[in-house]
Amino acid sequence: MSTEAIAVEKPKRNYNVLFGLTLLALLVLLWIVLSVATPSFASGNNIANLLRQGSMIAIMAVGQTFVIITGGIDLSVGAVVGFATVVVAMMINAGFPIWLAILATLLVGVAIGMFHGFGIVKMGLPPFIITLATLTSLRGIGLLMTNGNSINIKSDTFTAFSRSSFVGIPNLFWMVILVGVPAYIFLHHSRWGRYLFSVGSNAEASRLSGVNVQRTIYMAYTLSGLCAAFVGVLLAARIGIGNPTQAEGWELQAIASSVIGGTSLFGAVGSVHGPLLGAFILATINNGANLLNVNSFWQRIITGALIIIIVYFDGLRRRGK
Amino acid sequence: MISTAQELHPAPVLEPGRTILELRGLEKRYPGTHALKPVNLAFKSGEIHAIVGENGAGKSTLIKLLTGVMPRTSGEIIWEGQPAALATPHEAMALGINAVHQEVVLCRHLTVAANMFLGEENSRFGILQQRAMVRQAQTIIDDLGFDLPAHVTLGDLTIGQQQLIAAARATVRGTKFLIFDEPTAYLTRKEADQLFTLIRRLKGEGVTIIYISHRMEEVFELADRVSVLRDGTLVGTRNIAETNDAELVKMMINRSIEQVYHKEHFTPGAAILEARSLSGKGFENVSMTVRAGEIVGLYGLIGAGRSEFVTTVYGRHRKSAGQILWEGKEVQVNSEHDAIRLGMALAPESRRDQGLCLNLPVGFNLNLPIYKRISNNLLISNTQEKTQADRQIADLRIKTPTRGALVSSLSGGNQQKIVIGKWLAHGAKLFIFDEPTVGVDVGTKAEIYRLFGALLSKGAGIILISSYLPEVYELADTLHVFRRGKLVATHGFHAASHEDILTQALAEKQEKLGGQI
Ligand SMILES: Nc1ncnc2c1ncn2[C@@H]1O[C@H](COP(=O)(O)OP(=O)(O)OP(=O)(O)O)[C@@H](O)[C@H]1O
Numbered sequence: 008m009s010t011e012a013i014a015v016e017k018p019k020r021n022y023n024v025l026f027g028l029t030l031l032a033l034l035v036l037l038w039i040v041l042s043v044a045t046p047s048f049a050s051g052n053n054i055a056n057l058l059r060q061g062s063m064i065a066i067m068a069v070g071q072t073f074v075i076i077t078g079g080i081d082l083s084v085g086a087v088v089g090f091a092t093v094v095v096a097m098m099i100n101a102g103f104p105i106w107l108a109i110l111a112t113l114l115v116g117v118a119i120g121m122f123h124g125f126g127i128v129k130m131g132l133p134p135f136i137i138t139l140a141t142l143t144s145l146r147g148i149g150l151l152m153t154n155g156n157s158i159n160i161k162s163d164t165f166t167a168f169s170r171s172s173f174v175g176i177p178n179l180f181w182m183v184i185l186v187g188v189p190a191y192i193f194l195h196h197s198r199w200g201r202y203l204f205s206v207g208s209n210a211e212a213s214r215l216s217g218v219n220v221q222r223t224i225y226m227a228y229t230l231s232g233l234c235a236a237f238v239g240v241l242l243a244a245r246i247g248i249g250n251p252t253q254a255e256g257w258e259l260q261a262i263a264s265s266v267i268g269g270t271s272l273f274g275a276v277g278s279v280h281g282p283l284l285g286a287f288i289l290a291t292i293n294n295g296a297n298l299l300n301v302n303s304f305w306q307r308i309i310t311g312a313l314i315i316i317i318v319y320f321d322g323l324r325r326r327g328k
Numbered sequence: 329m330i331s332t333a334q335e336l337h338p339a340p341v342l343e344p345g346r347t348i349l350e351l352r353g354l355e356k357r358y359p360g361t362h363a364l365k366p367v368n369l370a371f372k373s374g375e376i377h378a379i380v381g382e383n384g385a386g387k388s389t390l391i392k393l394l395t396g397v398m399p400r401t402s403g404e405i406i407w408e409g410q411p412a413a414l415a416t417p418h419e420a421m422a423l424g425i426n427a428v429h430q431e432v433v434l435c436r437h438l439t440v441a442a443n444m445f446l447g448e449e450n451s452r453f454g455i456l457q458q459r460a461m462v463r464q465a466q467t468i469i470d471d472l473g474f475d476l477p478a479h480v481t482l483g484d485l486t487i488g489q490q491q492l493i494a495a496a497r498a499t500v501r502g503t504k505f506l507i508f509d510e511p512t513a514y515l516t517r518k519e520a521d522q523l524f525t526l527i528r529r530l531k532g533e534g535v536t537i538i539y540i541s542h543r544m545e546e547v548f549e550l551a552d553r554v555s556v557l558r559d560g561t562l563v564g565t566r567n568i569a570e571t572n573d574a575e576l577v578k579m580m581i582n583r584s585i586e587q588v589y590h591k592e593h594f595t596p597g598a599a600i601l602e603a604r605s606l607s608g609k610g611f612e613n614v615s616m617t618v619r620a621g622e623i624v625g626l627y628g629l630i631g632a633g634r635s636e637f638v639t640t641v642y643g644r645h646r647k648s649a650g651q652i653l654w655e656g657k658e659v660q661v662n663s664e665h666d667a668i669r670l671g672m673a674l675a676p677e678s679r680r681d682q683g684l685c686l687n688l689p690v691g692f693n694l695n696l697p698i699y700k701r702i703s704n705n706l707l708i709s710n711t712q713e714k715t716q717a718d719r720q721i722a723d724l725r726i727k728t729p730t731r732g733a734l735v736s737s738l739s740g741g742n743q744q745k746i747v748i749g750k751w752l753a754h755g756a757k758l759f760i761f762d763e764p765t766v767g768v769d770v771g772t773k774a775e776i777y778r779l780f781g782a783l784l785s786k787g788a789g790i791i792l793i794s795s796y797l798p799e800v801y802e803l804a805d806t807l808h809v810f811r812r813g814k815l816v817a818t819h820g821f822h823a824a825s826h827e828d829i830l831t832q833a834l835a836e837k838q839e840k841l842g843g844q845i
Pocket residue numbers: 358359361362363381382383384385386387388389390430727728736737738739740741742767769
């Protein structure tokens with residue numbers, strides 16, 4: 008073994024941290040530029056608003072990342088969010104206690120995720136297809152349940168939650184921490200997290216090493232469904248209605264956040280902090296563009312360009328150029 | 329476009345013995361590794377030049393630079409007297425430099441014929457001439473004496489057969505300079521002989537050949553000259569007639585090895601595994617017993633059903649008939665999970681497809697089977713994760729900058745060590761090693777065999793599959809010979825001669841594979 012080599016090599020962990028720091032720097036830079044460019048950006052109100060916007064995508068992005076690490080994709084999350092707003096709204100209006108309504112909604116998310124696992128593992132469907140199918144049919148089921156109407160939620164305690172803050176920070180952002188910390192421990196410090204990576208890298212090798220590949224896939228999609236249903240609850244509380252057409256296109260924002268955060272769509276590469284930062288970078292760009300009166304069509308173009316640039320540079324660095 | 333096999337190898341422009349390719353100060357650095365320190369070496373037209381060296385010595389790196397797969401860091405390559413950039417594989421092929429790489433780099437989902445003509449398909453008015461290509465490919469394959477069908481999907485062939493196709497492919501392109509990187513690693517004697525015939529024939533036609541191998545007897549059988557690399561440095565070049573095994577090994581690893589096949593005999597204990605008339609996909613009616621403290625060797629041609637047998641025992645495939653007994657009791661092994669819980673461990677045949685998570689770190693791969701043991705209910709123990717991985721890295725002398733380096737950045741032999749290493753800490757009772765030393769250098773082989781001894785002394789049993797007869801012959805206490813899915817003969821340690829075993833493994837009547845695949 009050559010000793011000289013040992014000195015030069017940077018372990019992968021450091022690379023992860025480095026990439027996270029780069030994203031954080033980018034986020035801070037954006038904030039500084041925007042504070043200078045528009046006075047309204049740094050107002051407490053706007054920051055709170057930005058955090059609320061970013062939080063929901065961030066939570067979805069975490070679940071999405073678990074799935075992408077296994078080499079899959081979950082296109083259904085936006086539809087799950089919309090569907091969850093309907094479920095929680097109907098249950099609260101039907102007089103169930105709030106905790107029960109929330110719990111039931113989360114279980115619906117789990118069930119949807121299990122269904123995806125079933126489709127992939129037992130029926131052999133590609134993740135893209137089975138989650139695409141749920142995407143369209145969930146919206147349909149929601150519309151059937153509501154007859155196409157919005158449901159106004161008749162509970163102030165429920166809606167008040169998402170508008171209020173705790174020690175000056177919006178409750179919705181606390182929810183990111185509530186999800187993010189266990190997710191981080193799960194992905195980076197538990198063996199189930201390791202199994203997500205190994206399945207994404209080589210499912211056959213994982214199997215032969217004793218990893219329960221099927222269970223791992225079930226787990227990834229279930230967690231993604233759970234995160235999405237949770238976001239549905241938060242969204243229902245924030246806007247005070249249940250409507251199955253809500254959260255249109257959020258699945259793409261969640262995927263974009265994940266990818267900006269360094270997750271590889273080929274699987275086996277990803278983290279928890281990356282997608283969180285990615286979601287807030289996206290939210291900041293949208294927020295800033297609104298304040299600067301940038302045409303919303305341009306916002307979409309900017310987001311697209313950003314995805315290409317960040318992923319390109321990340322790829323370059325990974326290949327060691 | 330290719331019409332007949334005869335036109336495939338144009339006469340070389342150079343007379344034999346002249347320098348055809350020269351390396352001047354050729355150097356390669358990867359991030360974190362100085363893989364090739366400036367190397368000067370000249371290849372003579374029409375020679376077979378062997379390159380030997382430890383795992384990670386830089387052999388494959390040298391080949392990648394010569395074939396334009398990787399850019400070099402510095403130095404010059406002189407081809408027929410002119411400096412050559414060799415920036416792309418295309419450029420190398422245009423000059424007539426081809427290679428059969430260590431890992432088969434062909435398209436598994438295409439047919440054999442499509443792979444052979446990949447990049448230079450035969451088409452008329454833009455329409456692929458599929459039938460014609462299959463016919464031509466078959467002619468070429470038959471002409472080379474390989475017993476393989478051209479119309480099947482490449483992925484359906486064994487790795488060894490794929491390697492032969494890769495060799496066939498490399499010969500059809502107006503080759504002047506052909507490089508073989510450990511071509512026989514997955515081949516049995518019979519297939520290796522076919523390959524040697526091909527190599528000698530190419531030499532006769534004036535093609536210059538680089539031959540990389542860890543098997544000394546092959547080097548002495550084939551080569552005219554041999555160069556030794558150590559740690560990225562060229563230690564020396566010898567005429568084959570003026571050197572010997574011991575000298576080369578000494579040059580390679582800077583010390584000598586008294587004995588590669590380290591064999592300890594233990595008195596066998598109780599039966600760990602017993603297969604009774606087991607049948608499944610690819611094998612039928614196989615019975616055998618593995619006892620504590622013994623190595624049971626399985627020898628046979630590639631495709632003889634040995635791997636299928638062990639993967640079925642391991643629960644990867646369903647058995648169709650027969651019984652599996654574990655420590656005397658009948659068990660149902662329905663999944664790998666069941667097998668591992670009983671106490672089995674399998675180091676599979678193909679490191680790329682079955683053995684490794686290539687884009688994950690070395691330490692991760694080494695710990696994958698034992699994560700359950702090194703974590704409490706929730707968290708993985710960081711220190712355990714580190715010490716376990718570092719111990720295997722040290723024991724098997726895995727050449728890697730750190731345990732955090734990605735497996736894909738390791739040399740082939742070092743990757744193979746991980747396939748074995750990840751099971752050593754597992755504490756299994758039955759170890760199944762399927763071609764465990766493919767591409768592993770002599771020094772480490774000796775180390776691995778010593779570790780086998782250590783496992784046996786702890787009361788484990790080992791099933792050892794190898795297509796390399798000396799390995800099973802020298803190590804196995806009981807040697808079973810497989811032929812076409814049947815167990816045809818059983819011998820005690822050194823109880824039969826190499827010739828007898830070979831005859832038993834080869835079918836008396838050679839049939840074409842085409843029908844069965
Ligand atoms: N893509 C890569 N990135 C970083 N390091 C690499 C890469 N490829 C090879 N190396 C390093 O370069 C060194 C030489 O590797 P190489 O593959 O040339 O060895 P080799 O002589 O062919 O060994 P083997 O007998 O095991 O095939 C090794 O230390 C290896 O870890």
